Amino acid sequence: MATVRDGMPHFDLYQPDSVEDALALLDRLGRGAHMDDGTDGPLRAWVLAGGLDCLERFKDRIRRPSAVVDLARVGALRGVRREGDETVIGPMTTLAEVARHPDIRERFGLLAEAAAQVASPQIRNQGTLGGNLSQDARCWYYRGGWPCYRAGGNICYAAAPGAMNREHAVFGARRCVAVSPSDTAPALVALEARLVIRNAARTRMVAAEDYFLGPETDITRLTVLEPDDLLVEIRIPPTWAGTRFHFEKVRDRPVWDFALASIAAAMRQTGDRIDQARLVLGSVAARPWRLPQVEAALAGRPREEAADAADLAVRGAVPLAHNGYKVTLARNLARRAILGQPPGAPSLAMGASGLMGAPDPSPARQTGKEAS
Amino acid sequence: MCDHDAAMSRPAGMTRRQFIRSVIATGVVSFSVPLLPARGGAAARTAPGTVERLVTLTVNGMRRRVDVLPNETLAQTLRGKLGLTGVKVGCDRAECGACTVLVDDVPVYSCSTLTHSVLGKAILTVEGLASPGGELHPLQQGVLDEQGFQCGYCAPGFLMTALGYLKTNPDPTRQQLAHGVSGNLCRCQDYDKILTGLLRGAEYMRRG
Numbered sequence: 001m002a003t004v005r006d007g008m009p010h011f012d013l014y015q016p017d018s019v020e021d022a023l024a025l026l027d028r029l030g031r032g033a034h035m036d037d038g039t040d041g042p043l044r045a046w047v048l049a050g051g052l053d054c055l056e057r058f059k060d061r062i063r064r065p066s067a068v069v070d071l072a073r074v075g076a077l078r079g080v081r082r083e084g085d086e087t088v089i090g091p092m093t094t095l096a097e098v099a100r101h102p103d104i105r106e107r108f109g110l111l112a113e114a115a116a117q118v119a120s121p122q123i124r125n126q127g128t129l130g131g132n133l134s135q136d137a138r139c140w141y142y143r144g145g146w147p148c149y150r151a152g153g154n155i156c157y158a159a160a161p162g163a164m165n166r167e168h169a170v171f172g173a174r175r176c177v178a179v180s181p182s183d184t185a186p187a188l189v190a191l192e193a194r195l196v197i198r199n200a201a202r203t204r205m206v207a208a209e210d211y212f213l214g215p216e217t218d219i220t221r222l223t224v225l226e227p228d229d230l231l232v233e234i235r236i237p238p239t240w241a242g243t244r245f246h247f248e249k250v251r252d253r254p255v256w257d258f259a260l261a262s263i264a265a266a267m268r269q270t271g272d273r274i275d276q277a278r279l280v281l282g283s284v285a286a287r288p289w290r291l292p293q294v295e296a297a298l299a300g301r302p303r304e305e306a307a308d309a310a311d312l313a314v315r316g317a318v319p320l321a322h323n324g325y326k327v328t329l330a331r332n333l334a335r336r337a338i339l340g341q342p343p344g345a346p347s348l349a350m351g352a353s354g355l356m357g358a359p360d361p362s363p364a365r366q367t368g369k370e371a372s
Numbered sequence: 373m374c375d376h377d378a379a380m381s382r383p384a385g386m387t388r389r390q391f392i393r394s395v396i397a398t399g400v401v402s403f404s405v406p407l408l409p410a411r412g413g414a415a416a417r418t419a420p421g422t423v424e425r426l427v428t429l430t431v432n433g434m435r436r437r438v439d440v441l442p443n444e445t446l447a448q449t450l451r452g453k454l455g456l457t458g459v460k461v462g463c464d465r466a467e468c469g470a471c472t473v474l475v476d477d478v479p480v481y482s483c484s485t486l487t488h489s490v491l492g493k494a495i496l497t498v499e500g501l502a503s504p505g506g507e508l509h510p511l512q513q514g515v516l517d518e519q520g521f522q523c524g525y526c527a528p529g530f531l532m533t534a535l536g537y538l539k540t541n542p543d544p545t546r547q548q549l550a551h552g553v554s555g556n557l558c559r560c561q562d563y564d565k566i567l568t569g570l571l572r573g574a575e576y577m578r579r580g
């Protein structure tokens with residue numbers, strides 16, 4: 001339960017209107033300076049997109065940057081365009097815009113569906129795709145300011161005896177058992193998207209799969225972003241355009257709640273035979289959790305006969321005291337994805353038919369997919 | 373459009389009490405030192421894009437001059453500085469919807485928006501719905517006619533979200549509208565009547 005306080009502590013606010021200015025600011029402010037509370041920190045400036053992950057942490061004094069670089073005016077970071085046969089999305093494009101964009105819906109309905117299921121309409125109207133991909137862990141011990149491994153300490157409260165860990169990881173945990181909270185991350189990994197990252201000195205491009213970090217690589221962050229880095233483009237190649245997609249998110253309430261588990265799958269088929277597939281689970285590990293064993297087992301098989309491949313999805317799962325259900329859930333999600341079955345539980349956002357591949361029945365909508 | 377320069381002088385038509393309230397709220401009294409050099413201070417910084425504190429917001433069709441801190445949310449500005457207390461702060465964490473306002477016709481949670489991020493955009497709060505003569509907006513009339521709300525604390529947020537949604541889909545089914553306003557909570561659990569009221573309001577809006 002959040003505490004309502006008087007407001008956020010002071011920070012200097014910068015509102016650059018170009019990527020170059022933003023990078024110059026981050027270069028100047030981003031490293032080696034002092035935190036507002038007088039401690040030395042690697043981080044002084046903080047990148048602000050829609051603010052839905054950041055602001056509550058400023059309010060709770062969990063993060064106290066002394067400078068905030070707001071990207072709201074950097075028009076170049078917003079919007080969706082085609083470059084050759086790639087779809088290029090600016091990170092400041094809102095989730096609602098992603099969910100309703102005709103090109104994304106037609107070619108990459110998987111991403112549109114994932115974006116349409118994030119949080120609530122207002123959050124989708126303001127939260128950005130870049131922010132959704134780059135958001136931090138939602139483990140409540142960590143968010144509550146407990147000095148755990150992820151916060152630089154030497155204990156994991158969520159894995160301790162008596163801990164509340166119903167929402168935590170069943171795969172790939174090492175010391176920290178927090179999960180990746182992003183709904184759009186598994187979709188972009190399935191679609192083999194590439195992310196362009198810039199700082200003042202260089203530009204690099206990473207596969208979506210490599211953007212996200214597990215605790216074995218770095219226990220204190222979920223992505224490869226450095227403090228002076230900006231995510232500047234999300235590029236989706238034509239590889240999986242228009243193939244069979246399946247997205248399902250399971251959560252306690254159909255609005256607001258993060259996924260307990262989700263699956264994003266892309267399958268190329270000849271008739272009923274699966275030629276090639278990518279399956280990625282969300283919210284079961286610190287990063288989107290690809291299922292290469294399942295993908296290999298599916299190749300070349302008719303999908304009706306391939307459902308048992310779902311059992312491979314959960315090999316090596318290590319449940320905690322309260323999240324054993326995620327193992328069963330993950331297997332069932334993989335199974336339904338292979339068979340193309342509708343979601344197991346009714347979802348307010350999807351309605352009976354889901355939106356994938358369906359043409360937009362009405363003019364532009366800011367709240368994404370409607371129930372049908 | 374009219375200009376209110378709340379921080380600098382008492383505008384015509386404003387009572388002394390209103391003026392003092394706005395002066396206290398804008399910080400002239402309690403923060404007189406930081407306020408006055410705000411412009412010079414901002415200009416003195418060399419980094420591109422550093423914000424100024426004295427800004428103009430477009431709220432409910434009026435241009436309002438107001439002193440906005442860099443770390444201030446839109447809900448704080450609207451309620452505390454412009455007196456628009458129809459903007460409710462339920463959770464202050466993007467989890468209830470009571471603070472919803474329209475920014476360029478799009479519903480957002482004002483508790484989780486920095487005021488500086490929406491400069492230059494048109495902000496609409498529940499206070500801006502009725503006509504200047506006091507005639508209710510058709511959406512308000514709809515919920516009134518259907519006795520839509522019980523305690524009413526969530527009503528401004530619901531009205532603003534519904535209005536934003538209806539601009540994109542003026543004739544929704546009940547289920548579509550339910551999805552449209554699904555980012556708003558009602559602790560009285562009055563959803564059924566709220567939807568009936570909002571649908572009635574939508575019907576009034578279509579009739580013009």
Ligand SMILES: Cc1cc2nc3c(=O)[nH]c(=O)nc-3n(C[C@H](O)[C@H](O)[C@H](O)COP(=O)(O)OP(=O)(O)OC[C@H]3O[C@@H](n4cnc5c(N)ncnc54)[C@H](O)[C@@H]3O)c2cc1C
Pocket residue numbers: 046047048049050051052053054055071091092095117118119120123126127128129130131132133134135136181182183184225229230231232256257258259465466467
């Ligand atoms: C009540 C609530 C419910 C939620 N439910 C869900 C849910 O169901 N599913 C889900 O996926 N998410 C959920 N979220 C999270 C929210 O949707 C995402 O946090 C949102 O998309 C973040 O986008 P933003 O633009 O607001 O990011 P911000 O908060 O502005 O930024 C998030 C992080 O990304 C960094 N960042 C943002 N853009 C860039 C960039 N271009 N370059 C470098 N760094 C950048 C910021 O520095 C920050 O660390 C929920 C949030 C709330 C408050």
Ligand code: SF4
Pocket residue numbers: 137139140141142148149150151155156157158159168175176177178
């Ligand atoms: S799961 Fe990770 S974030 Fe949560 S308490 Fe353990 S170490 Fe911290």
